[in-house]
Amino acid sequence: MFSFTHEQKVVEISGVHIGGQPGLYPTVLFGGIFFKGDPDFVDAKRHLQTLVELSKETGVPVIPDFFIRKESLVEDIIEFIEKTLPRHHPFSVDIIDPSVKIKTLEYLHEKKLLSRTIYNSIHIGTTKEEIETLRRHPPEAAIIVAFNPKDKSPDGKLEVLENGAHLAEKGLLTLAHEIGIKNILIDTAALAPGENSGAAIAAIPVVKEEYGLPTGCAIHNVVEKSIWLNEYPLAKKTVDVASNMDVPLFGGDYVIFGPIENMDLVIPLIAWQDILISEYAENYFGVSPTASHPRRKLQR
Amino acid sequence: MAEEYYPWGGEFTTCSATGCVAVVLLNVDYTPPDDVAIYGPLKTENIGIEKIVANTISNPHIRFLVVCGEEIRGHRSGTSLIALHRNGIDQNHKIIEAPGAIPYIENLKDEAIVRFRAQLEVINLIGVREKQKIDIVIKDCIEKSLPSFGEPYIAIRIKPEAMMSLTDKRALHSRIIIDYMGKIKKRGD
Numbered sequence: 001m002f003s004f005t006h007e008q009k010v011v012e013i014s015g016v017h018i019g020g021q022p023g024l025y026p027t028v029l030f031g032g033i034f035f036k037g038d039p040d041f042v043d044a045k046r047h048l049q050t051l052v053e054l055s056k057e058t059g060v061p062v063i064p065d066f067f068i069r070k071e072s073l074v075e076d077i078i079e080f081i082e083k084t085l086p087r088h089h090p091f092s093v094d095i096i097d098p099s100v101k102i103k104t105l106e107y108l109h110e111k112k113l114l115s116r117t118i119y120n121s122i123h124i125g126t127t128k129e130e131i132e133t134l135r136r137h138p139p140e141a142a143i144i145v146a147f148n149p150k151d152k153s154p155d156g157k158l159e160v161l162e163n164g165a166h167l168a169e170k171g172l173l174t175l176a177h178e179i180g181i182k183n184i185l186i187d188t189a190a191l192a193p194g195e196n197s198g199a200a201i202a203a204i205p206v207v208k209e210e211y212g213l214p215t216g217c218a219i220h221n222v223v224e225k226s227i228w229l230n231e232y233p234l235a236k237k238t239v240d241v242a243s244n245m246d247v248p249l250f251g252g253d254y255v256i257f258g259p260i261e262n263m264d265l266v267i268p269l270i271a272w273q274d275i276l277i278s279e280y281a282e283n284y285f286g287v288s289p290t291a292s293h294p295r296r297k298l299q300r
Numbered sequence: 301m302a303e304e305y306y307p308w309g310g311e312f313t314t315c316s317a318t319g320c321v322a323v324v325l326l327n328v329d330y331t332p333p334d335d336v337a338i339y340g341p342l343k344t345e346n347i348g349i350e351k352i353v354a355n356t357i358s359n360p361h362i363r364f365l366v367v368c369g370e371e372i373r374g375h376r377s378g379t380s381l382i383a384l385h386r387n388g389i390d391q392n393h394k395i396i397e398a399p400g401a402i403p404y405i406e407n408l409k410d411e412a413i414v415r416f417r418a419q420l421e422v423i424n425l426i427g428v429r430e431k432q433k434i435d436i437v438i439k440d441c442i443e444k445s446l447p448s449f450g451e452p453y454i455a456i457r458i459k460p461e462a463m464m465s466l467t468d469k470r471a472l473h474s475r476i477i478i479d480y481m482g483k484i485k486k487r488g489d
Contacts, residue, residue: 002478005485069373096374096401125401149346150393150406154473166392167404194309195347206473209484227311251484284481 001277002205002251003285006212011183013141014090014116016061017290018185019214019253023281026274026293027248028216029267030065030092030120031260039077045084047260052086054263058271059297062263065092065120065256074103082111092118092143098127109137120256121145121187122176124160124168134179141183144172146203148189152196154203157188158210173211185254188217192225204252216254219243224258241265245273271298304452305359308351312340318448320363321441322356322420326378328369328429335442337362343372345380345400350407352381353416354456360419360449364441368425368434376400378426385422388413412455419449 003021010020017025031051033044048064055062064085068077081091093108095101108114117139124147134142146157148165159165161173168175176184186207190200200217207215223229223243229236240258244266247255257266271294278295281287289295306314319337332339337359342348356362365385367378380398384405387396395403405413423437472478477487 002482002484005483098401100374123402125403147402149402149404154475158475167394167402192347202472205478205484206475209476209486280482285483 001249001280003281003287004205004209004212004251006209008208008212009214011141011185011214013063013118013183014088016063016090021281021285021287022248022251023274023278023285023287023289025253025290026060027252027270028254029060029062029244029263029270030218030254030256031062031263031266032065032067032094032256032258033260034069034073034077035067035259039073039080041076041080041084044080044260047263048084051260051263052089054267057297058267059292059294060267060271060274061292062267063090063092063118064260065094067094068100068104070097071100071103074100074107078104078107078111078113082113088116090116090118090140092120094120098130101130102133105133105137105139108139114139116140118143118185119181122172122179122181123147124164124172126168126175131175131179134181138180138182141185142176142179142181143185143187144176145187146172146189146207147191152189152191153199154188154206157199157203158207161186161207161211184213186211186213186215187256188215190217190219190221193222197222201246201250204247204250208251208253214253216247216252216256218256218258219246220256220258241269244270248273248277270294304454306338306355307358307454307457308354310340310351310355312338312355314338317359318361319442320361320444320446321438322352322362322365323434323438324352324365324367324378324381326367326369326372326426330368330429330431330434332366332438333435336438342367342377342381343375345375345377345395345398345403346405347407348377349381349384349395349403350405353384353405353408353412357412357415357419357453357455360452363420363444363446363449364423365420366423366425366434366437366441368428370429371426374401382422382424382426384413385417385420388417408455412453415453415455419453 119139119142121143123145148156148160188200188203223240321336323339376399380400380403383398
């Protein structure tokens with residue numbers, strides 16, 4: 001459990017705070033929806049209701065992360081978000097294909113939803129057309145992925161953020177500022193076992209002390225890629241859920257925890273971890289948690 | 301020599317050590333016949349491709365790389381792999397004309413890529429998912445009975461033995477100092 005010397009920025013996205021000294025705000029969770037197959041909107045609606053209830057009960061903010069696989073799904077998914085998600089609830093859109101990203105930004109703009117949008121993500125492969133669209137329609141926040149295929153260590157991740165590591169024309173932080181992204185979240189890019197997977201966790205305190213920006217990652221990706229764990233299905237589920245604890249323990253601010261179906265396990269787990277961190281942070285560093293923190297909500 | 305093969309572990313299945321075909325599975329539910337050398341899925345357009353290059357050139361018997369199944373959306377990993385074979389990489393290590401989002405080869409020497417392009421013929425079956433069609437192509441490759449390409453090329457070696465090289469004993473990372481109570485500050489400030 002840590003505290004940082006560098007001033008820590010807290011961003012507010014449609015009422016949800018992310019960042020700051022450990023123990024101040026609760027860890028923010030991102031739960032993935034529509035990652036597999038065609039979107040099941042009935043199922044998703046049920047999950048979103050549970051998400052809102054669990055979040056309210058525990059104090060752990062949870063942001064749904066909508067995966068949009070292809071262009072033909074953009075309108076349906078965005079209209080679903082507009083109709084189903086509570087009016088001020090922030091959400092993120094996770095898209096790989098640049099043309100789908102562009103269409104999504106345009107439609108979010110048309111629907112006036114950009115003030116609640118976290119763009120997932122800007123990285124070294126972000127195209128010129130995508131950058132132009134982001135300039136025209138900047139989302140409220142963006143996740144910047146510090147993936148450096150050349151150097152997967154924390155130094156390599158910083159290099160990509162600072163100067164693009166010869167993989168992008170400029171550093172991703174400069175790019176995000178030039179685009180006009182007000183709220184930046186750094187993702188330390190969790191990679192598969194054998195690809196310096198631990199660096200994603202080690203980089204969290206380094207990035208936070210270097211820039212003071214809200215930082216996290218999708219550490220569950222490492223579990224998903226641990227093929228040997230398939231032989232131990234019960235353990236795999238446990239490890240998948242438990243891996244998320246590494247992020248707040250190393251000072252991180254948010255966790256992308258994978259399928260929303262896991263929220264029943266992940267939300268209480270993170271609430272527990274946040275209470276543990278908050279007790280130390282208050283006792284040794286004098287950081288008292290905000291009113292909505294799990295430590296204030298769950299006093300039994 | 302076969303124990304030298306496939307130095308970079310992953311989600312692949314090995315079959316015949318002297319087989320001449322490696323099969324790359326994109327989005328497809330297909331199991332190749334036992335007489336291929338190796339098969340497995342490809343997901344990412346950078347590290348995934350690097351693993352395929354390193355592992356195929358480690359076995360000189362492999363002369364054909366069959367890439368089959370539906371392309372991976374966004375990553376476009378299959379087409380990026382074919383672009384690597386066709387065009388190589390530029391001075392920034394980017395695969396020339398690869399359509400994937402982040403198609404960079406960073407963990408292999410240039411000579412490994414030269415070897416990959418020379419040793420293997422790539423068969424583009426992107427979009428093909430039918431077992432019968434893929435089986436026929438594999439059979440055709442095997443019937444060509446091309447000779448071994450020579451010595452294995454070990455592009456990368458994952459050291460299995462325990463060793464320590466503690467050049468920096470400072471906690472976590474050289475850029476930061478963590479005191480005994482957990483207070484972090486930037487080193488040098």
